Amino acid sequence: MAAWLERRLPAVREKTLGYRSIFIFPTVAGFCFLGLLAIILLAAINYQNNMLYAFVFLLGSVFATSILHCYRNLSGLRIAFKQAPDCYAGDLATFYYSLSQTQGNMTHSLTLQWPGKGPATFIPLVTQVPLEGRVHHATSRRGKLKPGRLLIQSAYPLGLIRAWSQLDLEASVIVYPKPVGAASYQSKTDEGEREVNSRQLVGVDDYQGLRTYQQGDSLRQIAWKQYAQTGDFYTKDFATPAGDSLWLDLRDYPGAPEEEKLSFLCARVLELSRAHSRFGLRLAGQEIGPDGGEAHRIECLRALALYHGGLAGRSAGGRQ
């Protein structure tokens, strides 16, 4: 089936749905409806009741006609993958699609989903004016996640027939390792390591102010008092004096499993970036020189995500 789909609907970045790409089949409700009609038809025959015949044939014809309406609803829908912002393993990755109708009609009640991989996105109406659709996909591991074929479906107009397409729109997202505070590592490591860790915490004393909480911020830095007052999470921001560049290295955590090491590093990268520190990253066979700023942070995180090809490419909850 997958290979056949691959041949019939090869991966493209943008697709307008047509007769080659739309599949149609009755829903469970549709089959129940047909069963109901069969029962009424039996009654029509046994009671020799012409109006019952008419009843069955009217509803049967409505069923048949709704096949065409269901097809027309999806036909002409143009869908293109736009982008997917990087995320952390364990988060729901969000994919942005652009949707529009290229024909005169509109597309009603559209559902986009990777079945079993994320919640469905319901779009009530697509018109000629392009709109942005967000589809979510669960992530479990770092790396480059290719979620595979997106299920685009609609049971418009009566819910008896379902038209769908499965498109590979070359969507992908970079999944960073899940940031894990090194605290969990410290308990089982020797003193030397702790020293390395405490060294980066030098800047902790240099309190700069509050900023809104971001994913990956250390819980220890959360301003609990402000949380109690406002209900929002704030992180206490600390500055580390510039010029004091650090090196983060995979070898800082001997003994820990590799994925855990990457998670620790991820947390550290976030921590240091937040503190506006300059730092470098050394991975086996890869080195990113000391630097600061947003671009550097992303470069490091991506390096971590894609280290050793990234796990997601092999299996990250996407194409298993």
Place this chain on the structure above:
Amino acid sequence: MTSMSLGGVTQAEKLRAQIDLSGMRWVTLAQAAVILPHLSSLPVWLILLVTFFSGWRWFSYQGHVPLPGAWLKAMLLLGSIGAFFFTYRGQFSVEAAVAFFTLAYALKVLELQGQRDLYLFIFLSFFLLAMIFLFDQSLLITLYVIAAIWICLIGLSRIANPASGERSGYTVAKIMLQALPLMLIAYLMFPRIAPLWKVPMNMDQARTGISDRIKPGDIAELAQSGERAFRVSFEGEVPPQEELYWRGLSLDSYRQGEWRDSGTDLLTPSSPTEPVVSTEVLRYEVIQEPTGKPWGFALQSPLKGEGKYRLTGDGFVRFPMELRQPARYSVGMAELEPVESLTPLARHRYTALPDGENPATRAWISQLKAQVREPEALVAKLMNHFREQPFFYTLRPEKAEGDPIDHFLFQSRRGFCAHYASALTYGLRLADIPARMIVGYQGGEWHRDGGYLMVHQYDAHAWVEVWLDGRGWVRYDPTAMVAPDRISEGIREALAQEGSFLEREPLALSRYGHWRAAQWLRLRLDQLNYNWQRWVVQYDGNTQLKLFQRWYEDLDLRTLGLWLLGLLLSAMGLLLGYVLWRERLVERDPLKRLFHRFEKKLARRGLVRHPGETPRQFADRAGEHFPAIADEIRNIEAELERNLYASGEISPSRLSALRKSIRGLRVPRSRAYPG
């Protein structure tokens, strides 16, 4: 209590997540539309229950009240099932089935939560809606059901497309209209095969009509109904009004003031061993409303025509089953009825009376018998008695006391047709003259524009048939002696003075026959209904075959079914083809079409344009791929691009030149890489 309200709130929230307010309105409306036509056959408690549950559901959806918790729901379930069994006590009839499904429907209302429940609810609605046709197939009901289907389908579409803000009513109406041709084909061509198995058709609902047990007052009751009994269209000359005696039953047994049909054919004159060939002088077609009884109606001397019935030896129409649907049958009228003699057994049967009742009548008859010898003269004497004595034709006869015949003949002298027929039959039997009471209808109302006769329940009538040796059964109608208008004009005129005609049906249009507009409206409606009955409801296997045999003579139902299948498949194919064809034509720009052709030609040789690749890039790549035709490819692409982005339309000559050069492009089979 708290857990109940908690459960209720979450349920209501669940439902609100599934269906929006306007959708819920449609679903509630659908329910009302489905229950309404069943009201007459449902017990009152069930109607109240349905209304109560729907209201509960509605207010809980709005968030005003919680739904019942599990315990209360179980109690309601048990209670209503108990009430159901108490009401119907295990009898199986169509009404009981409808009530059962209505109960399930009502209970389901309280259960509505997820999408699946909503679907099931709408499907149940369709089922209950279809069951209406078991009771009534009239034009009005059919129009009503179509409207109800529309509402149910809107409900379905709101369930399937929540929050789409769509004009579902319009869309559903469009779908129904588009479905119409397909439905008509299926309706006309679906072979009307015989029932697959015998189905229970018990209906408790009382139908008005003539019964096989009659106390003289019963017909007066019947005459209060303006319902239609049957309609007749004639082929040939229509007999005069006075001859239109529609015979239904012969009541030959008298017991305790009640005349009954003994139900045996054995006592009739022995049927001739050879079928008598008689000339048919008249043929008529009857469309009879369902009566729940197995008898039909025919004029005297009937000959069997089309339809599922048989004729008894006495010339009565009998159906194999009780009539639950309108029946259509045709009957001929023979010129002469062969006269046989009455067997002694039959003679005994038709003169039998219980002993000792009505002493005054007995005395009077034996006195007459002493004066008049001839049976015929005696009958004439009795008939004259009704005319000469102050008898009064009325729909409001006195209640009989003591011996009913004595009371009528010598005390009240007021009666409806059955009183006169009963008294005459009784008197003749006392005089040892074989006689029987016949019940049926007399006359009818002629529908000029429709060309048919309408016979109503108020035309119900009773008269007498007397056996006269050498003449056979001869009809005598004592009512004609008392109220000649009844026979020549109809009951409305006969009762004009009394004003009792249809006094219990103030809304019946028949009552206002003297008002022009009412009369016009009534006749139009009746004609519409008649044509509906005749051509749509009565469309059966025979009519169907006749219709299609016009084009193809050796047609049977099987072939017809295959035709239908073929036709449906080809219709679907055509529709599908049309949709696909339209889609192909989406690209209307001739240049773009040419470019597609150009692309395709190269693709066939293995060079596919990458998504996002511009035509220029593609042409360059193609040139590298096929160096032999690189120049041609670039030229074509350049020309295409020039025109694609040029303002205004491309000239036809240029277009055809371009087309020619694309057609002339010979792409080499093997990939030839340079070097």
